[in-house]
Amino acid sequence: MSEDLLDTQTYVNSISLQLLLQELVPTSIRVSHKLLDSTSSTTSPSSTVLFTDSDEATTIDQQLSSIPKDLPGTVHVLDSSLLSDDEVTLRIENYGYNLGLKLADVLLYKTNNKNGNINNKIIDILDIMKFVCRDVWKCLYNKQMDNLRTNHRGTFVLVDNSYKLIANLNSAKGAHDTLTKSKTYLWLPCGIIRGTLMNFGVESTVTAEITQFPAVTFNIHTAINN
Amino acid sequence: MSKSSKYNGDDIWKNNVEKINSELFTLTYGSVVAQLCRDFNNNYHEVNNQLDKMGYNIGLRLIEEFLAKTGVRRCQTFRETSEIISKIGFKIFLNIVPTIENWSSDNKTCSLILPEPNPLTEFVELPITTDSKISKELWYSQILCGVLRGALQMVQLDVDVNFVKDVLRGDDRTEIRLKLNKVLKDEIPAGED
Numbered sequence: 051m052s053e054d055l056l057d058t059q060t061y062v063n064s065i066s067l068q069l070l071l072q073e074l075v076p077t078s079i080r081v082s083h084k085l086l087d088s089t090s091s092t093t094s095p096s097s098t099v100l101f102t103d104s105d106e107a108t109t110i111d112q113q114l115s116s117i118p119k120d121l122p123g124t125v126h127v128l129d130s131s132l133l134s135d136d137e138v139t140l141r142i143e144n145y146g147y148n149l150g151l152k153l154a155d156v157l158l159y160k161t162n163n164k165n166g167n168i169n170n171k172i173i174d175i176l177d178i179m180k181f182v183c184r185d186v187w188k189c190l191y192n193k194q195m196d197n198l199r200t201n202h203r204g205t206f207v208l209v210d211n212s213y214k215l216i217a218n219l220n221s222a223k224g225a226h227d228t229l230t231k232s233k234t235y236l237w238l239p240c241g242i243i244r245g246t247l248m249n250f251g252v253e254s255t256v257t258a259e260i261t262q263f264p265a266v267t268f269n270i271h272t273a274i275n276n
Numbered sequence: 277m278s279k280s281s282k283y284n285g286d287d288i289w290k291n292n293v294e295k296i297n298s299e300l301f302t303l304t305y306g307s308v309v310a311q312l313c314r315d316f317n318n319n320y321h322e323v324n325n326q327l328d329k330m331g332y333n334i335g336l337r338l339i340e341e342f343l344a345k346t347g348v349r350r351c352q353t354f355r356e357t358s359e360i361i362s363k364i365g366f367k368i369f370l371n372i373v374p375t376i377e378n379w380s381s382d383n384k385t386c387s388l389i390l391p392e393p394n395p396l397t398e399f400v401e402l403p404i405t406t407d408s409k410i411s412k413e414l415w416y417s418q419i420l421c422g423v424l425r426g427a428l429q430m431v432q433l434d435v436d437v438n439f440v441k442d443v444l445r446g447d448d449r450t451e452i453r454l455k456l457n458k459v460l461k462d463e464i465p466a467g468e469d
Contacts, residue, residue: 061295062395063369065341070304070419072337073330077308081315081326101316105324105415107438108332108422110429122329122426123336141311148307156299189300 064192071215075234076127078141080115083132087116125221128231139237146241150186153242154249157185175274178250179206186246190239191215206270208243213266215239229260236266243268283346283360285367292345293368298395305396309416320413327415331422338369339427350431354456355379357433358386361424370395374452390450392443396420402444411445421452432460 088101108114110122119126132138158172158181172178183195187210197209216235221227236258247254247270254272261267308330309323316322342348346364351357362374372394378387393399396417404411415421421437428435436455441447 060298060371060395062298062301062371063289064294064296065338066369067296067301067304069334069338070301070308070330073333074308076333077326077330080329081312084322085315101319102321102325103319105321105328105418105438107425107436108325108328109425114329114333122332141315145307145311148311149304152303152307153300156303189297192294192296 068214071238074142074145074238075138076125078138078145079127079130079132080117080120082135082137082141083115083117083130086132086137128234133231133234139234142234142237143241143244146238146243147245147248148241150242150245150247151249152245153186153189154181154246157181157189161185172250175204175252175272176200178247178252179208179270182243182246183208186242190242202275204272204274206272208268208270209261209265210268211265213239213264216260216266217264219264225263229263232260232263236260239266240268243270247272283348283364285364285373288345288364288368289371298371298398301395302398302400305419306400313414318407318409320410324413324415324418327418328422331419331424332426333422334419335423335426335428336430338423339430342368342427354383354386354433357428358388358454362388365427384456386454387440388452388454390417390452392450394450397444397450400444404446414445415439415442416444417442417450424452424454432462434458434460 108122112122114120114122115127117127117130172181179198179200183198187193187195191210191214193210193214195208196211197207199207199209213236215238216232219228219232219235221231240256240258244254244256247256252272252274254270256268256270258266258268309327312323312326313320316326342365345368348360348364351360358376362376366372366374372391374388374390376386376388379385394417396419400416402410402414402416418439421439424437425435428437434457436453436457438453439451440453441449441451443450
């Protein structure tokens with residue numbers, strides 16, 4: 051078999067990605083906080099001071115943002131009132147959207163190459179959904195989606211019985227708090243699914259809910275009848 | 277035989293690590309950096325700093341995984357530490373082994389040379405022709421400095437970590453400079469004997 055130049059598979063530790071994804075929510079909150087801070091004070095002459103013009107190295111006792119008690123290694127940033135603010139959730143959804151858009155290309159190329167381009171034609175919307183459930187989820191979380199349902203009128207329900215990104219979350223303030231905070235993390239996979247579908251030219255809205263922690267149900271609405 | 281050779285990064289990588297496609301990692305990181313650049317309206321210092329903070333937080337958590345997987349014991353010298361970072365740390369998390377060179381005479385400062393391509397920057401190109409500022413200000417892989425600094429802090433090493441060269445900027449190689457400031461004293465947390 052001839053080896054494709056682009057198809058030489060390289061790997062990294064899944065923990066590396068896991069840790070990176072886990073930081074997306076706190077970072078989004080910090081970014082939003084900073085941007086809102088700077089717009090709310092545009093009237094004052096010191097507004098430009100908020101943005102630094104030098105690189106500074108993070109240290110253990112350095113405040114990471116002006117959110118109270120936001121020190122390295124702590125989770126106080128998640129107590130910010132911005133946690134479920136549109137400004138933050140849209141940002142997180144956008145990270146996912148951009149990722150899904152590009153990831154779909156890479157995966158399509160790879161699966162087509164593997165199967166000799168014949169067996170793996172994606173024809174209708176159900177095939178696209180299966181692609182999300184199998185290939186995309188497999189690539190992201192090393193497992194497939196556990197359940198796929200549709201009403202054949204453009205609505206799909208995808209269920210992951212143990213969604214990896216939130217499975218390890220546990221708030222010191224109890225189950226209820228864990229649930230509230232986990233919700234923000236779900237905007238990332240919502241964006242990934244929306245981006246993947248968009249890659250096929252399908253516009254959709256995707257929402258997620260936690261049915262039985264850490265089981266997650268994704269509701270996808272499209273305008274396509276199937 | 278050097279001491280670090282009793283730990284084998286290759287073995288751990290092969291047998292004891294759950295792996296994912298590195299392109300997925302590259303894409304994810306790329307979309308983070310791109311979004312930060314948009315968010316901060318191309319203020320690249322601000323982007324560097326956010327990446328550094330992300331990395332630092334990751335480092336604080338990553339060290340636990342590292343110690344659990346490898347069982348590495350306390351290093352005697354900073355030279356040994358750097359070997360472990362490169363041959364075991366980078367190996368089991370990113371599957372690359374940076375080379376270490378440029379030691380200062382007091383053995384406290386050295387450089388990590390990242391191999392090309394590496395999982396953070398593969399297929400990445402900065403728009404250096406349309407944005408002259410980017411090649412002077414953005415450290416695309418700044419997150420690594422944060423990770424190293426954070427992880428080393430957790431094993432009582434106060435180390436300065438920063439980029440001095442990056443192939444993405446047009447330099448001949450990608451180089452991270454490490455400087456050991458001091459070894460922190462072991463302190464027993466309050467309330468524990």
